Amino acid sequence: MSGTETWNRAALALRLLAADPSGLGGLWLRARPGPARDAVVAALDRLPVPPRRIHPAIASDALSGGMDLAATLSAGTPVLRDGLLAPGATILLTSAERCGSGLAATLGQWLDRGAGSLILLDEAADGDECPPPALTDRIGLFLSLDDVALRDTGPLDMHLPASLPTVTLASEQRDALAVTAASLGIASLRPPGFAAAAARTAATLDGRSQVQDADLRLACELTFAHRAQATPAPEDDTSAPPEESHEQDGETQRPEIPDDMLLDAVRAALPPDLLSRLAEARTRRAGTAGGSGAAHRGNRRGRPLPPRPGTLDGRARIDLVATLRAAAPWQPMRRAADRTDRRLHIRSADIRVKQYEETSDRVLIFCVDASGSAAMARLAEAKGAVEILLSEAYARRDHVALIGFRGNRADVLLPPTRSLVQAKRHLAGLPGGGGTPLAAGLQAGCELARTSRGRGLTPSLALLTDGRANIALDGSANRGTAEADAGRMARLLRTEGIAGLVIDTGRRPARSLEELARAFDAPYLALPRADARGLSGAVSAVLG
Template sequence: MSGAAAWADALQALALFAADPAALGGIALRAGAGPVRDSFLRRMRQSLPHGTPVRHLPLHIGDDRLLGGLDLPATLRAGKPVAQPGLLTEADGGVVVLAMAERVDAALAVRLRAALDDGVILLQRDGLSRVEPSRFGIVALDEGCEPEEHPPDALLDRLAFHLDLTRVSLRDMAEPPDRLATDTATIQPDHAIETLCHVAATLGIPSLRAPMLALRAARAAAAQAGRKDIAEADLTIAARLVLAPRARQIPAPPEAEDSPPPPPPEEPPADDPQPQPEQTQSDQTGPDQTLPDQPLSDVVLEAARAALPLDLLARLMQAESGRGQARSPGRAGQIQMSLKRGRPVGIRQGEPRNGARLHLLETLKAAAPWQALRQRADRFEVRREDFRIIRFRQRLGTTTVFAVDASGSAAMHRLAEAKGAVELLLADCYVRRDQVALIAFRGQDAALLLPPTGSLLRAKRSLAALPGGGATPLAAGIEAAGRLADSVRRAGRTPVIAVLTDARANVARLNGARDAGGAAAGRPAAEADALEAARAIGRSGIAALLVDTSPRPNPFAHRLAEAMRARYVPLPYAEAGALSRAVRAASAA
């Protein structure tokens, strides 16, 4: 999809959204800060009816500001409880703009989700018990750079439109021509629902909210065109704007061509603990699935296909990872609260013992309303139950990034043993409640098989499914591990890199301008690139471990480990205990 087409889609989505923000949940807008995004936001304000509230939601907002609470000065003045509305209540009937949505944590995500689902805020705070209207749509500004950096899935699932404006340039932003509805024949609601469900299934979208939101978008499109009932044109708009960006598989072309693209490897969605038999999937999408009117589905599917993200194929090839996939980065929910150190994130009732720090102002605020009751005219009385302490979010927890060489040479040598070694390390990580991530490199590039997660079962599964074979893009593998470790560190956890390889690098980095002169000629270049990537990790100070999986210790692997400042463990000598000790030593370093 070209930049101009993306911009045209964005404007169309905006028009549907502005008519009733809450009904469509909102827009996830992937774009860096800049004129394109500014222009989009300006247009959003312009297209909303005058007086519609638009509230900007800062990332680290507290519950009292988000949901509402007691207005203490007003309460004391009035002598009776006065509530202070939260930002989500203020946004009722309007739009909440969520900056840096890719960094929203689980706690904020579920609060937004609850309000989106219920249309009200259930407030049970500070002695207040009330239900406040809170119907709003969200514009989530996603500035993520890496594919695995994106707003929480729980939120994305509820926003009808996922727009990607990263490729839109100023030149693309000319006023797009009006897309005129060509076919306005009315379609029965049931038929429309069937069509959207069918198209969603064909695109491999598991969530049921997707076809639901698509249906609402189609209704909005019909209303906008002044029609009471849904027409074919509305369905194609809905499929293009709501379903296509969520696609997880590439539908087979309508006519059987000579070489249809191979279906992506059928891996069960992560949130589905029981592997979904492949049978079901092909049943849904197979040609024997008879619907009352196949042609309509085809037309709508075609519309969605035209809008499939450019990099979908690449993403699917890179196994399951990144945006649009069900995998959540796993960092959510793993936040460590501490009473002693870290970044302050809130206040709670409690005693300043065991190193917890008293928050004086909050304590006095808590005591203030009760002074009349305590009847001490001579002094302000603070009691034990008023004590408020500060909570911190701690930089704690380790994430071990495994980079596993799955190339032909490694496979021949001992991929199975390497897998076994990783499994041992996984068990060790489980004991320490560590997170793990898994990167595999083979062929031309490295792929993130598993973003950081606390689920060992998932890690084990992706490891078991790892095929071997192909060349050894060692530099790409080390680089990918370094990048991921860096983002782990930025998220506040401690990364440890464990590279398992036989260090027979024969693929240079893709961006290196070298001629492809076969594996033998490529080796020196590949080794130089690998060393350079290793040195970058060495400089970053991230703890690392290199497990040499060659049959005999490989001198180059040793050099690599030195460049990486990694602990070097030759696998032939490594038994379970030694490996586990090595990782622990690396993370303690």
């Protein structure tokens, strides 16, 4: 689809949203900063109900309302104020790809009540982030402006007709939308409802009382395309068997099949690479967030959290506004009991202290088998996978470390660093050959993880080996002792609470590595035929 066609479809989507905001739930707008996005955001300000802008770090009381502190203290009685989530409001969430689970739950409950519409301004640049599925599933329309250039843009007409006819949707059309959604692998029941609302609204804006095929195609493009989990390939009409009729209760019924016209509209709606990027972003959302280590609470720095009751012990920092808000409802009662001219009465139970969540940096320790057996089989692929993972870790601002084990020893080739050039240089110089001191590699990984944790980092360990341990910790070439030592080191890693992953790079899965992964309490992946890209993808999926 060309940039001009995308822009024209964006103009139609904005008119649909203006005509039926509650029925469509809102709009997911995926666009990088630029003239095209600015024009669409400016047009959103011309909606019948202009959107109220919020950010991912907004306080809960600003959304749901609460006590007006100044008015309460002045009047002496509780005075409440309305929040931004008022009935019929339109909310625009900027940087929606950074929305947390708490805010997503609040907005999702608000949408479920049918109280308004939500616009998600998704500014993710590389496709590795997306808004929470709890919100995207509750929003009907989707627009991506990635392929729109300045020359493709034009005026956006937000004018609505003065009178709108009542539009009906035939039962066959409703069934076609439901079957099409199922054929695309869409499990949620909401999208067919959004598609029906979009089709009715499109016919309404054209002044028609019946939904036509063009309305259904537009509805599928805007509500189904970005949700497709599996797009059926076009069928060859010449080889299709004739339709069979089935008798049931004396009536002839035709088998329900997806409408090829609607499926073709979905196939043409979005570029294939965008579908894959959205799928990858959903996977990352479902897993552990990358680029951050363990989180712990404190009272000095980090991301602000809701205040908590506390005491002034000289270490905690008082949250003055929250303290006054807790004390305000009790002022009339306390003034009457105290019988003095003092206007403000604070008790110890009113004290609220600040708390923050501080997230440590993460270090990814790659423990790579460079022995002779691994070199013969998969050392080249393992090096390529680690190089890709190093680049991804650098992009997330993680620290990376590299341990190579061969012969009768394990060496820390690269201490934790953020230098991508240095990491690649050490990886390229990793030699191959010799025995497999697997236990020594795990021991070196455990020691490096302990050291990193002492520096405030959160360690994770990825072990890449073919599993043929034959060198014990004492340097002797005894396969039984070597496997026992490796198992003992794996249990030590589990005791230390170090997250990890065991990847079997051998040509055949090794039972000994499965047992090692269980002792480590880590996922085990056997990838005998994966290339460097496949190896890196598996590690990224597990370790985030």
